Amino acid sequence: MHTLAELDESRTNELLKGTFIPSSPKVLTELMEELRSPMTNGKKLAALINKDAGLAAGVLKSVNSPVFGTSRKIDSLPDAINLLGFKTLSNLVLQTLLRTTIRCHDSSLERFWDNSAYTAAVSGKLASVIKGTSADTAYTFGLLHDCGIPLLVQRFSNYKQVLGQANAATDRCFTDVEEELLDTNHAIVGCILARSWGLPDEVSAGILCHHEYAALDGGTHLAESSRALIAINVIAEHVAGIHLRLKEDAEWSKARDHVSHFSGLSLTELDDLIDDMVFRLDSDKNRATA
Numbered sequence: 001m002h003t004l005a006e007l008d009e010s011r012t013n014e015l016l017k018g019t020f021i022p023s024s025p026k027v028l029t030e031l032m033e034e035l036r037s038p039m040t041n042g043k044k045l046a047a048l049i050n051k052d053a054g055l056a057a058g059v060l061k062s063v064n065s066p067v068f069g070t071s072r073k074i075d076s077l078p079d080a081i082n083l084l085g086f087k088t089l090s091n092l093v094l095q096t097l098l099r100t101t102i103r104c105h106d107s108s109l110e111r112f113w114d115n116s117a118y119t120a121a122v123s124g125k126l127a128s129v130i131k132g133t134s135a136d137t138a139y140t141f142g143l144l145h146d147c148g149i150p151l152l153v154q155r156f157s158n159y160k161q162v163l164g165q166a167n168a169a170t171d172r173c174f175t176d177v178e179e180e181l182l183d184t185n186h187a188i189v190g191c192i193l194a195r196s197w198g199l200p201d202e203v204s205a206g207i208l209c210h211h212e213y214a215a216l217d218g219g220t221h222l223a224e225s226s227r228a229l230i231a232i233n234v235i236a237e238h239v240a241g242i243h244l245r246l247k248e249d250a251e252w253s254k255a256r257d258h259v260s261h262f263s264g265l266s267l268t269e270l271d272d273l274i275d276d277m278v279f280r281l282d283s284d285k286n287r288a289t290a
Contacts, residue, residue: 003221004191004205012192017184019148019155022101024197027052031090032198045086046077049093058096059089066285067121087136091120095143102150109150111244116143118240122277123232129273130235130263132228133202141203141229142236145210148189156182170250174211187211202226210234213255216262231262239274243281 007015030048034040050056056077063080064073074080081089099113120142127138152159159182166177178185191208195201206226209215215222216231238252260267 004195004201004208007188007192007195015184015188016192017155017182019151019184019189021151021189021193021196025097025101027055028094028097028197031093035086035090040086042078042081042086045081045089049077049089054100055093055096058100059092062092062095062117065117067117068284071287088124088139091136091139091143094140095120098143098147102147102154109153111246112146112149115237115240115244115246116146118243118281119143119145119233119236122236122239122281125277125280126232126236126273127228130228130232133225133232137200137203137225138229138232138236140199141206141233144190144194144199144203145207145233145237146186146190147193148186148191148207151189151193152178152182152184152186167247168250170253173254174251202229206230206233211251213258216255216258227262231259234259235270235274236277239277239281242274242278243285 027048031045034044034048049059059077060074060080062068063084064070068084070083074083077089080092084092095117098116120139123142124135124139127133127135133141149163156162162178162181165181166174169177175185175187187208187210191204194204194207202223202225205222206229209222209226210230210233213230213234216227220227222230234251234255240246256267256270259265260270263270265273
């Protein structure tokens with residue numbers, strides 16, 4: 001298991017294997033600074049985001065997507081802030097910036113971004129059930145946990161084939177397959193991006209280990225909050241996959257016993273929770289498209 005302490009500058013360069021990590025967008029840095037200010041308000045945040053028309057349009061598109069199941073169309077950022085709050089809005093900015101900053105001309109990745117958006121939304125809801133982190137942090141983690149994948153698609157011409165092998169591996173850790181074939185993996189790359197974009201260590205550390213489900217059983221260097229993020233994320237990703245009718249992969253079958261141990265929920269209770277979350281997503285989508 002890799003740790004954040006291993007990711008010093010020389011080791012980072014070795015692990016990236018030439019993968020390009022985009023710099024944090026200026027608007028994200030400014031937004032984070034504004035959110036830390038006790039004097040911040042919705043008007044200031046909206047003005048900051050509206051400096052970039054494309055960003056503002058992307059945020060409003062996300063607000064009005066079936067993911068949120070809003071009962072009416074939201075036409076302005078102040079309305080979005082009033083409805084969702086500062087932190088959720090900042091996550092939607094992050095979501096939009098990820099898609100525009102990590103430019104990868106591959107149409108198949110559209111489903112990847114959709115899956116990330118749904119995983120994030122479900123993660124935020126699950127934080128009230130699986131204790132140990134906040135809804136906003138769980139949402140952030142859902143957005144970022146797989147952000148290394150499009151970066152590796154850019155870097156390696158055969159990465160989609162590697163991804164297929166890793167998805168099909170029922171008896172091995174996903175990232176072990178990547179490392180065997182590429183000498184790096186998407187969790188390392190995603191962790192490094194999260195750190196360079198100023199995300200908290202609990203998020204970065206969780207991204208680094210999000211396929212290492214045995215960490216949920218204890219006896220690990222990971223903080224409780226990072227372990228909670230991993231548990232929440234793997235449930236949410238399974239829910240999103242069912243909702244979006246994605247091909248079944250091996251991750252939930254590898255994770256479910258460990259998630260049960262961490263959460264204190266029985267396997268039956270987890271199945272009921274998953275069914276409830278899928279029903280809610282399906283209902284929101286039907287309502288939004290009616």
